[in-house]
Amino acid sequence: MIKFGTGGWRAIIGEDFTKSNLQLLSQGLANRMIQENADEFVIGYDRRFLSEKSAQWMAEVMAGNGIKVYFINKIAPTPMIMFSVKEMKLKYGAAITASHNPADYNGIKIFTEGGRDASAEVTNEIEVEIRKIEVEDIKVMNFDKAVNEEKVVIYNPFNDYIDTIINMTDLKAIKDKQLKILLDPMYGVSKTSLQTILMTARCEVELIHDRHDTLFGGRLPSPSAETLGRLKNNVVEKGFDLGIGTDGDADRLGIIDEKGNFIHPNEIMALLYYYLLKYKKWTGPVVRNLATTHLLDKIAEGFGEECYEVPVGFKHISSKMEETNALIGGESSGGLTIRGHIKGKDGVFAASLLVEMISVTNKHLSKLLDEIHEQFGKFEMAEHGFGFDVEEKERLLKILYTDKKIPEFSFEVERVSYMDGVKVFFKNGGWIIARFSGTEPLLRVFAEMDCMDKAEIVCKEMKEFLGI
């Protein structure tokens, strides 16, 4: 059963991520493309087990259906593939990746016009199409034959992608500072792009976790305070100005400041929005998902701008950004983009912009964060994930969505929203959300308050109430 989640289709290799399911999905997409007269497609892949092979399998089905495939035959950051969809003005593209999921997963992200994540409507329709397909309907052309007949064309967008980011970044300001930067691609795909950009800007760059390891060193390729431990230690020990970590497919990032503090994606968003408004004098609203810091609302308010809230999933961020001509959009899970760049999140671009910010302001991240907290107050977020089995999920669904019950919290409730999961807004400005992840079998409980103790109190109340 192929089911798309928050960020594409993801499944355990050998269980549901199989050649036959991949071919089914590809045929479903090919059928849709044929109906829409879309006859070209770009595909790239990450560094996971079976990714390259899977990209070839997908290309074989596309070629079998008469669709011309631009095949990126080197590991590619997801944002580079999205960039290719945009630049080549294609209607569709795909990445073989399971992003930040555990090593036994792989998956497919589908992109649509302009280089954005396929919307829920598109992926729902592809799911419906897939259900109609019988095995004998799948058309396949051998990969080598397709290359010989130029149905599959080898394509390399690397230079264009790098140049675009370089042109959007104040390289001169960075060159003057000669920053020392430590990169942690988390065994993923950001190395070549980030290293090239930063070295062009004359930064001194060193790397950790850059070899090919499909087990990701036994850790999740998802940048967090826990997974970036070595980056943190090395930044402090060797006196780097900044540590940059990117997730498995480089669309998200995690940052370690010069003092070794993990800078939460919430703070990265706040820093960049503040920088663009205050130092670059840009204008425009911000878009965040409903599990992302309300510090952004405060910054927007302070500059006479709007902050828009959307459900989790970058496709929602992209649509709202387009609708409101927002300056920046992002999520607490670590992805963001800026107006004028691709519609999807880009860890490589976000990292380059942060380096620019440090150079232009001549302030380290900790100093800039103090500046923000002084003006707009402190916001602390507690984040928890709880596993469950099928029956447990039924029980939780009933409490949260059917009976619409919430705990007796220690803080006065202002309102409750069911936009995505259950979000309770408190009168003191804090909030808590409980929602089922669309990428992992987890109930995510996040809360934000003016201090961590209060955030943890409401999380505990939710946990006890749900009996998890």
Ligand SMILES: O=P(O)(O)OC[C@H]1O[C@H](O)[C@H](O)[C@@H](O)[C@@H]1O
């Ligand atoms: O909380 P989840 O549903 O697991 O989603 C967490 C993240 O997963 C993927 O990376 C999506 O691309 C993001 O848009 C989303 O924020």
